[in-house]
Amino acid sequence: MNTPAPSVWRQPAQVWAVAFACVVAFMGIGLVDPILPAIADSLQASPFETELLFTSYLAVTGLAMLVTSWISSRIGAKKTLLIGLALIVVFALLCALSGSVDAVIGFRAGWGLGNALFISTALATIVGAASGGSAAAIILYEAALGLGIAIGPLLGGLLGEQSWRAPFFGVVVLMAIAFLAVLLLLRGPEEKRTPVPFSAPFTALRRPALAVLAVAAFFYNIGFFILLAFSPFPLGFGAMGIGFTFFGWGLALAITSVWVAPLLMRRMSRTRVILTVLPLLAVDLIVAGLLVDSAAALVVCIVVGGLLLGIMNTVLTEAVMEATDLPRSVASSAYSSVRFLGGAIAPPLAAALWHAFSATVPYLVAAIAVLVAALTVFLGRRVLSHIDDEPDDAAVEDAEAILMGDAA
Known part of the structure; x- marks a missing residue:
């Protein structure tokens, strides 16, 4: 008699509390997208200055990732999550109350610190507490990521129609709810903590497999964030138009990260999926650059990009989890640090290229990256061969079975 596969959606309350907080945290990435032009107009800021809202947030997130495993191994996952959420609440509120673009840029940096503490700990917490194994946990985490990235621009557009400040106030309320959810629902004794050396993430990047994936993610994120952060300007839409466009982008990302990526990994190795999807993404970015003067064509390219990015996010996350025998929190922190720094470079680079040349050039640079x-x-690929040892008819087939299996 076959035992029904567990459902990825049947999880303990503490997993849902962290997953909900993840959704809200990832909303912060795309939240400012629809209001970038409005912030530029209201605060008399250039596109370059406005794009620094992404850079300060992502740069601090990336750098802080290097110490988050050291911190969480000493104070525990729950306290790290709560401190991260509290910092996001405080700095989102300060963003909403700011009177200059420089102040918003600075407070977004503080927001990035809270984001780093939360995100780096959330994945390890979900993996440790989720039923169905690590494959189910990663799918749930990527679902939260996709949902958050989809809702962020839509909420930003809806609230941004009232004021550029309103989306920041919205995050304050939602993150306060997430804080309470984690505080009340993340219960039970924590696993015995083994202090992680401060140097652990730096040492981790000396591992060839993790180093290759981190460098690849650095350049991949340049393409990711040029598409995300630069596109609101050439689109020429209002807050709601930009919000709906990137809601479609985020929804596409969520669908492929949760459903399509596991199916592909059942049929192909992880590296083969990566080497198939990245060139397709480059083609999409080139088409976006060539057709940038057509808003309709650019919207299509943005949504298609979301489909491809969703696959890449899930495959890269699973690859990193399998790349080394290091603790997941250490591997994730080291990899994510490099990845976010790539994202930090992209927005102002795109704005500078647009000003110096044309709106086409940033997309072409994104394609090259x-x-x-x-x-x-x-x-x-030689040092990555072991991540393909079990593409996992075991892990990936399990993930698909968990997702598609009998819910009874």
Whole structure:
């Protein structure tokens, strides 16, 4: 008699509390997208200055990732999550009350610190507490990521129609709810903590497999964030138009990260999926650059990009989890640090290229960055061979079974 596969959606309350907080945390990435033009107009800021809202947030998130495993191993996952959420509440409120673009840029940096503490700990917490194993946990985490990235621009557009400040107030309320959810629902004794050395993430990046994936993710994120952070300007839409466009983008990302990526990994190795999807993403970015003057064509390219990005996010996350025998929190922190720094470079780079040349050039540079990521994986495929040892008819088939299996 076959035992029904567990459902990824049947999880303890503490997992749902962290997952909900993840949704809200990831909303913060795309929240400012629809209001970038409004912030530029209201605060007399140039596109370059406005794009620094992403850079300060992502740069601090990336750098702080290097110490989050050291912190959480000493004070525990729950306290780290709560401190991260509290910092986001405080700095989102300060953003809403700011009177200059420089102040918003600075407070977004503080927001990034809270984001780093939360995100790096959330994945390890979900993996440790979720039923159905790590494959189910990663799918749930990526679902939260996709949902948050989808809802963020839509909420930003809806609230941004009232004021550029309103989306920040919205985050304050939602993050306060997430704080209470984690405080009340994340219960039970924590696993015995083994202090992680401060140098652990730096040492982790010396591991060849993790280094290859981190470098690839650095360039991949340049393409990711040029598409996300720069596109609101050439689109020429109002807050709601931008919000709906990136809601479609985020929804596409969520669908492929949760459903399509596991199916592909059942049929192909992880590296083969990466080497197939990245060139397709480069083609999409090139088309976006060539057709940038057509708003309709650019919207299509943005949504298609979301489909491809969703696959990449899930595959890269699973690859990193399998790349080394290091604790997941250490591997995730080291990898995410490099990845977020790539994202930090992208928005002001895109604005500078737009000002110096045309709106086409940023997309072409994004395509080149994505191809460099593909080349990095191709050249490093030998040291990545072990992540394909079990593409996992075991892990991936389990993930698919968990997702598609009998809910009874």
